[in-house]
Amino acid sequence: MKRIISVIVENEHGVLARVVNMFAARGYNITSLTVAPVLNSEFSRMTIMSEGDPKIFEQIVKQLYKLIPVYKVIESDNFIQKEMAMVKFPLKEVKDNLADIDAIARCYNGKISNVNDKHIVVSVVDRPDRIDNFLKAMAIKYKNLEIVRSGVSVIER
Amino acid sequence: MRLTGAQIVIESLIKEGVKTVFGYPGGAIMNVYDEIYKQDKFKHILAKHEQGAVHMADGYARATGKVGVAMVTSGPGLTNAITGIATAYTDSIPMVVISGQVPTTAIGTDAFQEVDAVGVTRPVTKHNFLVKNVEDLAYIIKEAFYLARSGRPGPVHIDIPKDVTIAKTKFEYPEKVDLITYKPTYKGNKRAIKRAVEAIKRAKKPVFYIGGGSVLSGAYKLIREIVEYTKIPSVETLMARGVLRFDSPYLYGMVGMHGSFAANMAMNDADLIISLGARFDDRVTGKIDEFAKNADIIHIDIDPSQIGKVVETKYPIVGDVKLVLEEMMPILFDGIDTDRFKEWRDVLDRYQELYPLKYANSDEVIKPQWVIEKTGELAPEDVVISTDVGQHQMWTAQFYPFTYPKQFLTSGGLGTMGFGFPAAIGAKEGKKDKVVINFTGDGSIMMNIQETLVGYKYNLPVINIILNNNYLGMVRQWQTMFYDDRLSETDLADVQPDFVKLAESMGAVGYRVSKKEEFIEVLQKAFISDKVVFIDVQIDRREDVLPMVPPNSPLKNMLIFKEEK
Missing domain, CATH: 3.40.50.970 (Thiamin diphosphate (ThDP)-binding fold, Pyr/PP domains)
Structure with a gap:
């Protein structure tokens, strides 16, 4: 089962390594991870998507709290989830379908971000499961895509 | 008063009341050793190997209850210390280990005797620090001692680059530390304690499962009083030997792989296990699916991550064993019927009688x-x-x-x-x-x-x-x-x-x-x-440790003793 936790940590030397090492040492998976400083504070927020049964999640949360620089671990079923993905299409693959691509991208809060003589780049922002669907659809229809995903970010409703 | 980093280390150790430092000098830590030479407030014991130094600090801490202090140099000095640090970590022993490091300007250049020290100690310490500025040094030492001895104790490592030991700053040792991210829970939740007490009073076959946390929290007098009064059968883990006196009639011995038969059957047959700072280690539980199948569990531990880690816990209590038991004692003693455990004790006494710890003594060879x-x-x-x-x-x-x-x-x-x-x-x-x-x-x-x-x-x-x-x-x-x-x-x-x-x-x-x-x-x-x-x-070469729970077997499947020859 996939779950997302949001972790507020003190910005100090090695804090990311501490968190990631804990996952590695105890055999927990990290599906995605995003980190950025919290404005005007000495904290950062990490958003970690992981997989495991509820018992493992309970341990993950406890083990995170056990790390000294961890201030708060937020677990919720009521997160707004957003992830960004960028897809680079070879222009020759899609030059006849630009309108289609643009229309689909809009369905996923996205647009064509860049076009040059070789590629077009589409960026979309949406829930991770919807991003999955979008990417699957694109990958079926078009070849030789380059895909970058940001990892999920969440905020409690 | 402006002091060098090396002097700050010495002054801070003195302020912490350190009497003995166990260590081994080397290039990166030389400035600190130079200051050790100049002072007479604490003793330095020179080990022959860094591992020895750290085990000495550990033994000192275990025997006295104070924070043990060890000092080593960078690179191999630190890596030699790792086994000692990991040993203290797994047994929750309060310790501060100070290591030298190559100068900050050389960190990351694969310098002579450089190793990523905080990277190496991270998984085997409660916390660790790389001191990048001499201004932070005094506070970090204060914090390290505080972390080592508070909450669930453990070793804390401070890595100090050589240039930081030379740099000067104003020295003021902080009076106290206040960490917003670290607030151990000492006092147990009152309602949880009350529910646990009710469960004990209802139980027919309760057992106190005493662990190392009982030693660390200094709860032994309370535990002895509670066991004497309630007459609830008790077992100890390896780490808890001595919490009850060996001759206590309510102590059924050590539990686990080489525990006594009665102690293991107490766990196996119990309807309520009251864990006092123990962590259901695999050497204690045997095959986990078969462990204490009919028992509810009260788990008292200062480290929340231990609760529910191995076994389902019906009555979790996060807190210091001593403080929780202080709270528990009056309500537990109030109206508890201690006769109700008589039958249960009789069963365990019978196990003890049938299969006591024993060995075949000999006059020819020494057993x-x-x-x-x-x-x-x-x-x-x-x-x-x-x-x-x-x-x-x-x-x-x-x-x-x-x-x-x-x-x-x-x-x-x-x-x-x-x-x-x-x-x-x-x-x-x-x-x-x-x-x-x-x-x-x-x-x-x-x-x-x-x-x-x-x-x-x-x-x-x-x-x-x-x-x-x-x-x-x-x-x-x-x-x-x-x-x-x-x-x-x-x-x-x-x-x-x-x-x-x-x-x-x-x-x-x-x-x-x-x-x-x-x-x-x-x-x-x-x-x-x-x-x-x-x-x-x-000694007799072929003597075995018995009884024994074979690895990954249920506690009740103990191999008892060889037939007498």
């Missing part, structure tokens, strides 16, 4: 269990006992008559061979008035025997009793039981040193004994010796 029992008879009651790891460790845990907590120093979690002797030296430094005995094996003792010179130089006369079977005995026992007696690399008969000469060459006294009378005579001499003593006791 290791006899050595331990005899030592228990002859040694003063307040003796400090350490062990290495293996058969001798289990025999000591089974047969030594422990009378108080902090009496038994053993590497329980990590199982570190080579721990016992340096830990004994550290304990002796902290408890000079006590006799300190290290039970060891012919395998384990060789791992840190170089520290004999430390005992000689600093006049710390500890007694080593080598239960010598010329085997790596515990592995040999498993090979015999589970590998058709194929003794792969465990027979040491042809590669033993002459322990008597080895001892003498390092300023100690050595004896080799193979008869019971000799042992008694030599032990009496050892008690009054002012030198380190080695007693090389030639």
Whole structure:
């Protein structure tokens, strides 16, 4: 089962390594991870998507709290989830379908971000499961895509 | 007052009331050692190997309850210390380890004697610090001591680059630390405590499962009082030996792989297990699916991550064992019917009678269990006992008559061979008035025997009793039981040193004994010796540690004893 936790940590030397090492040492998976400083504070927020049964999640949360620089671990079923993905299409693959691509991208809060003589780049922002669907659809229809995903970010409703 | 980083280290240690530092100098830590040379407020004990230094600090901490302090240099100094740090970490021992580091400008350049020290110690410390600015140093030292001794204790490592030890700043030692991200829960939740007490009063077959946390929190007087009053049967883990006196009628012995049959059946048959700072280690539970199938669990632990980690816990209580029991005692004593556990105790007494701890004594050969029992008879009651790891460790845990907590120093979690002797030296430094005995094996003792010179130089006369079977005995026992007696690399008969000469060459006294009378005579001499003593006791080679729960078997499937010959 996939779950997302949001972790507020003190910005100090090695804090990311501490968190990631804990996952590695105890055999927990990290599906995605995003980190950025919290404005005007000495904290950062990490958003970690992981997989495991509820018992493992309970341990993950406890083990995170056990790390000294961890201030708060937020677990919720009521997160707004957003992830960004960028897809680079070879222009020759899609030059006849630009309108289609643009229309689909809009369905996923996205647009064509860049076009040059070789590629077009589409960026979309949406829930991770919807991003999955979008990417699957694109990958079926078009070849030789380059895909970058940001990892999920969440905020409690 | 402007001081250099090196001076700040010294002044901070003095402010923390440190009396002894165990360590080993080297390039990156030289400035600090220069300041150690200039002061006379604390003693420095020079080990022969960094691992020895850290085990000494550990033994000192275990015996005194104070924070042990060790100091090493960068690179190999630090990596040599790792086993010692990990040993303390798994047993939650308060310790501060200070290491030198290459200058900040050289970090990351693969400089001479550079290693990513905080990277290496991260998984085996409660917390660690790399000091990048001398301005942070005093606060970090304060924080390190605070973290080491508060909450669930553990080792904390401070890595100090050489340029930071030279840089100067104004020195002010902080009065206190306040960490918004670290607030251990000491007092248990009142409602949870009340619910737990009700469960105890309702239970028919409760058992106190006493763990190392009971020693660390200093709860033993309370536990003794509660056990005496409620008459609830109790078992101890390896780490908790001595919390109850060995002769308490309510103590059914040690639980786990080499525990007593009665203790394991107490856990197996219980309807309520009350865990006091224990963590349901795999060596205690046996096969986890079969563990205590009919029992509800009350789990008192200061570390929330231990609760529910291994077993389902119906009554979790996060808090310090001592404070929780203080809260619990009056409501527990109020109207508890202690007769209701009589029948349960009778059952366990019967188990104890049927399958007591025992061994086949002999007049021809010395049995290791006899050595331990005899030592228990002859040694003063307040003796400090350490062990290495293996058969001798289990025999000591089974047969030594422990009378108080902090009496038994053993590497329980990590199982570190080579721990016992340096830990004994550290304990002796902290408890000079006590006799300190290290039970060891012919395998384990060789791992840190170089520290004999430390005992000689600093006049710390500890007694080593080598239960010598010329085997790596515990592995040999498993090979015999589970590998058709194929003794792969465990027979040491042809590669033993002459322990008597080895001892003498390092300023100690050595004896080799193979008869019971000799042992008694030599032990009496050892008690009054002012030198380190080695007693090389030639024991029955093929003696096994029994009873035994085979690995990954349920507790009730204990192998009891061999038929008497």
